[in-house]
Structures are given as structure tokens and as C-alpha cells.
Amino acid sequence: MSPLTNAIKSTNVRWHVFFTLFALCTVNYVDRAVLSICMPDIQSDLSxxxxxxxxVLSAFFWGYAAMQIPVGWLLDKFHADKLIICSGILWGIFQIITGAFAASAKMFMALRVMLGISEAPIYPGGTKMQSIWLTSKERGRGSALMDTGAALGNAIGGPIVILFMGWFGGWRGALIGAGIFTLCIVLGGSRFLKGTPDTNPYINETERNYLKNELEKEYHSEAIKEGKVEKVSWTKYLTSRNFWCMIIGFFALDSYWFGLMTWGPNYLAQAQGLDIKAIGGAVLMIFGVGVVVELIGGVVTDKWRASGASLNKVLKTIMCTMAAGMAISMYFLSRADSITSALVWLTLGVSFERWCGMLFFVIPPTISQKNHVGTVAGSMNFAGNMGGVLIPIIIGFIVSMTGSYFVALMMFVGFGVAIIITTLLLDFDNKVGSDIQAQSVAGVTAKQTE
Incomplete structure (x- = not known):
């Protein structure tokens, strides 16, 4: 039984932090979804x-991906909470500017690049927060809360954007409304996202000591400061199989996710004949189911882990199963001959991806040293978002050249297979540099016993 279980009147500030991240990630994906949902009208208006x-759809990822590693480094050096809040304010402003002034493809692309730059800290920042606020047995739920925002943002984004289009006048009003909505959520959440367990004004000593003790066991932070455990160099990651399997696997996962997110509405409109109002309801169903599956997945993952199962067993079993489901769903989607069957396979594909994708955000704090989590998370997100840069363009050219989505969907099957292979090659039970640290601890112990 954990020390926290027996504590009287212990605070739960760490969960307040992650519910705030959940809200920020939700509005983040409402902002991302708005352009995809409005794109049929934008495409028609601007020919x-x-x-x-x-x-245009990929331009966001040019700025977003380019900033991932620099932002990860900043998160390791400075205050993650402040960087996340500043990020939210900036992306709300750029969304408003896009709705008010974008009048050509070039202007859209430039403003989407700026939006991508401003949103860059949110996911590496949330991953960094796991290493600050959550123990290793709580990160399934923490990742689920944070990453569920992506599915929920897409689910509610459709109806919200349709409402904004009606209330504020077309796609321009929808973009401006989404920006204002963002600013309200970010400013409201800023009071909950404060500092670390050592500096947060709302946490009590029971929760603070629990986190300090559990995280010290995992990361040996104090021992490193005192020179008892050797510090691991960043270059160690560049020769690590774990690091590169994480990078390749997340590239495949995000290519799958962003391909569905950016082209999913157009697929439903062009291949299945849905109008824009019906698309909003379809998107709500598809991503709404994903929200439920991801939240259940976080609880199931942590409960299995708490039962004593190793990280290798838990993560490999779940991630490989979900990746197989992703591939199978896209294969059958390519053969869908009705709106109903297309919606079923899209919903299943998104649900499998949500559970699998949520667990990728457990990987950086699991395989990294604490002072490298932000940079490793940024590197992972950079790789994933390179998929976001490339996939919308590739799908656009495939559809333009072939007049169908079949080849693109077969590519999605390949992404699922790639995730299975890289996951099987990962070793979740060992951090990068743990061999060096084990040797240094053994050396210190030997000297003490002489």
C-alpha cells in the first residue's frame, strides 16, 4: 500500500494539474480541427x-515540428507550466488573426506556420509534467487525461465549429470564435497549472513527500546532484535502440492520426457524399468513442501495472494489440461500400489509435533521465509531426492523381505494422544510461564497504 493511501486529508494537486492539461489539449485540438472541418467551404471559396x-493543411506542422526539439530543451531548462500557458495565449491570438485576415493560400500557410510554432510546447510540456507530477504507476491515467483532449477536441470540435459558423458567419467566424474560445480556456486554467510539487501553493506535505520519495526512487535526482550516481550524457540517446524505436514508432502513429484528422472530413464528404453539417455529427461520434476508449485504456493500463506486471509486458501487449487493430480497421475501411460501414471502421481505427497513442506519451519519462524528459519528448513529437507535415501533402497528391483514397488507406495499414515492429524492439524496463548509473552505484557501494 502506498504512503499516500494512509495519509489523512492528502491533496490531489497532481490530478488538478492533469485535468487542466486535459482542458488545454482539448481546446488545442478544437483549434486544429476547425480548419479541416471548414476546408470544404474554404476550398470552394478560394478555388x-x-x-x-x-x-495548407500541412503548413501547421512545418512550424510545430520545427520547434519540438528547441521547445523540449527549454522545458528541461525552464518552467514547463509558464511555457504551456504562454503557448496557449499565442495560439488563440493567431487563430483569431487567421480568421480575420487570411485571404489566399499563401497567407493561410504563413499563419498556419505561426499557429504551429505557438502550439509547439503543449505536448512535450505535458509529457515533461509527468516526470514532475506523476509516479510511474500513475502515468497511464495521466497520459490518458492529457491525450484524451486530442480525441475530445476533435469530437466536440465538429459541432462547435458548425455552431460558430452559424453564429459568426461562415468559416471566418468559426476561426475567430475558436480563437476566443481558446483564450478563455487558457486564462481560466492558468490558476491551476502552477510550479512543481516543491513550489505549488495548493499542495500539502503528504502529497509533496509522496511524490518526492517515489520520483527519487525512479530518477535518483538527489543522488545525481550529490555525485553518487553518474549523470548521463545526451549523446547516449543517439546510440540507444529504445530512443530510435520510439522515434520511428511515433512517426508511424502520428502519420496515421494526422492523416485521419486532416483528410477524414474530406474523405467523408468526397468518398461517402456527406454534407458539411452531417460531417460534424460523424466527427463527434468517431472521436467521442475514441475519448471513452482512451480513458478506459488509461485506467486498465495503470491497474495492470499496479498488479505487479512489468512495464514491458503491459505496454508491449497493449500497444501491439491496438496497432494491429489500427491496421485491420484501415484495410476494411478501404473496402467500405456504405456510409455506415465507413463510419464503423473509422471509429474503430481512431479508438485503437487513441489507446495506443496515449501510451506513447508514457515512453519519454519511462526511458529517459529526468533532466532529459522534455528534450526526448520534443524529439519524439518532432518525429511524429514530420508525419503531420508529410502525410497531408502525400494524401493530397494521391487523391489528386488517382481520384480515390485506396492507396492512402493501404499506407495507413503499413503504419500499424510499423508500430508493432518498433514496439516489440523497445525495452520499457530500462532507462537510457541505466547501465552507467548501475556501475557508478556499485562503485560507490564498494568504496563504502572497504
Whole structure:
């Protein structure tokens, strides 16, 4: 039984932090979804070719991906909470500017790049927060809360954007409304996202000591400061199989996710004949189910882990199963001959991806040293978002050249297979550099016994 279980009147500030991250990630994906949902109208108004639509949709990821590693480094050096809040304020402002002033493909692309830069800290920042606020047996739920925002943002994004289009006048009003909505959520959440367990004004000593003791066992932070455990160099990651399997696996996962997110509404409109109002309801169903599956997945993962099962067993079993489901769903989606069957396979594909994808955010704090979690998370997110840069363009050209989505969907099957392979090669039970630290601890112990 954990020390926290017996504590009287212990606070739960760490969960307040992650519910705040959940809210921020939700509005983050409402902002990302708004352009995809409005794109049929934007494409019609501005007479954009499908290939140009792909460029516009991918422009966000140019700025977002380019900033992932620099932002990860900043998160390791400075206050993650402050960087996340500043990020939210900036992306709300750029969304408003896009709705008010974008009048051409070039202007759309420039403003989407700026939006991507401003949103860059949110996911590496949330992953960094796991190493500050959550123990290793709580990160399934923490990752689920944070990452569920992506599915919920897409689920409620459709109806919200449709409402904004009606209330504020078309796609421009929807973009402006989404930006204002963002600013309200970010400013409201800023009071809960404060500092670390050592500096947060709302945490009590029971919760503070629990986190300090559990995280010290995992990361040996005090021992490193005192020179008892050797510090691990960043270059160690560049020769680590764990690091590169994480990078490749997340590239495949995000290619799958962003491909569905950016082209999913267009697929439903063009291949299945849904109008824009019906698309909003379809998106709500698809991603709404994903929200439920992901939250259940976080609880199941942590309960299995708490039962004594190793991280290797838990994560490999669940992630490989979900990745197989992702691939199978896309294969059958390519053969869908009705709106109903298409919606079923899209919903299953998104649900499998949500559970699998949520667990990827457990990997950086699991395989990294504490002072490298932000940079490793940024590197992972950089790789994933390179998929976000490339996939909308590739799908756009495939659809433009072939007039169908079949080849693109077969590519999605390949992404699921790639995740299975890289997950099987990962060793979740060992941090990068743990061999060096074990040797240094053994050396200190030997000297003490001489």
C-alpha cells in the first residue's frame, strides 16, 4: 500500500494539474480541427486544388515540428507550466488573426506556420509534467487525461465549429470564435497549472513527500546532484535502440492520426457524399468513442501495472494489440461500400489509435533521465509531426492523381505494422544510461564497504 493511501486529508494537486492539461489539449485540438472541418467551404471559396489543400493543411506542422526539439530543451531548462500557458495565449491570438485576415493560400500557410510554432510546447510540456507530477504507476491515467483532449477536441470540435459558423458567419467566424474560445480556456486554467510539487501553493506535505520519495526512487535526482550516481550524457540517446524505436514508432502513429484528422472530413464528404453539417455529427461520434476508449485504456493500463506486471509486458501487449487493430480497421475501411460501414471502421481505427497513442506519451519519462524528459519528448513529437507535415501533402497528391483514397488507406495499414515492429524492439524496463548509473552505484557501494 502506498504512503499516500494512509495519509489523512492528502491533496490531489497532481490530478488538478492533469485535468487542466486535459482542458488545454482539448481546446488545442478544437483549434486544429476547425480548419479541416471548414476546408470544404474554404476550398470552394478560394478555388483550391486538392494538392494545394494538402499544403495548407500541412503548413501547421512545418512550424510545430520545427520547434519540438528547441521547445523540449527549454522545458528541461525552464518552467514547463509558464511555457504551456504562454503557448496557449499565442495560439488563440493567431487563430483569431487567421480568421480575420487570411485571404489566399499563401497567407493561410504563413499563419498556419505561426499557429504551429505557438502550439509547439503543449505536448512535450505535458509529457515533461509527468516526470514532475506523476509516479510511474500513475502515468497511464495521466497520459490518458492529457491525450484524451486530442480525441475530445476533435469530437466536440465538429459541432462547435458548425455552431460558430452559424453564429459568426461562415468559416471566418468559426476561426475567430475558436480563437476566443481558446483564450478563455487558457486564462481560466492558468490558476491551476502552477510550479512543481516543491513550489505549488495548493499542495500539502503528504502529497509533496509522496511524490518526492517515489520520483527519487525512479530518477535518483538527489543522488545525481550529490555525485553518487553518474549523470548521463545526451549523446547516449543517439546510440540507444529504445530512443530510435520510439522515434520511428511515433512517426508511424502520428502519420496515421494526422492523416485521419486532416483528410477524414474530406474523405467523408468526397468518398461517402456527406454534407458539411452531417460531417460534424460523424466527427463527434468517431472521436467521442475514441475519448471513452482512451480513458478506459488509461485506467486498465495503470491497474495492470499496479498488479505487479512489468512495464514491458503491459505496454508491449497493449500497444501491439491496438496497432494491429489500427491496421485491420484501415484495410476494411478501404473496402467500405456504405456510409455506415465507413463510419464503423473509422471509429474503430481512431479508438485503437487513441489507446495506443496515449501510451506513447508514457515512453519519454519511462526511458529517459529526468533532466532529459522534455528534450526526448520534443524529439519524439518532432518525429511524429514530420508525419503531420508529410502525410497531408502525400494524401493530397494521391487523391489528386488517382481520384480515390485506396492507396492512402493501404499506407495507413503499413503504419500499424510499423508500430508493432518498433514496439516489440523497445525495452520499457530500462532507462537510457541505466547501465552507467548501475556501475557508478556499485562503485560507490564498494568504496563504502572497504
Amino acid at each position: 483550391l486544388d486538392p494538392a494545394i489543400v494538402g499544403l
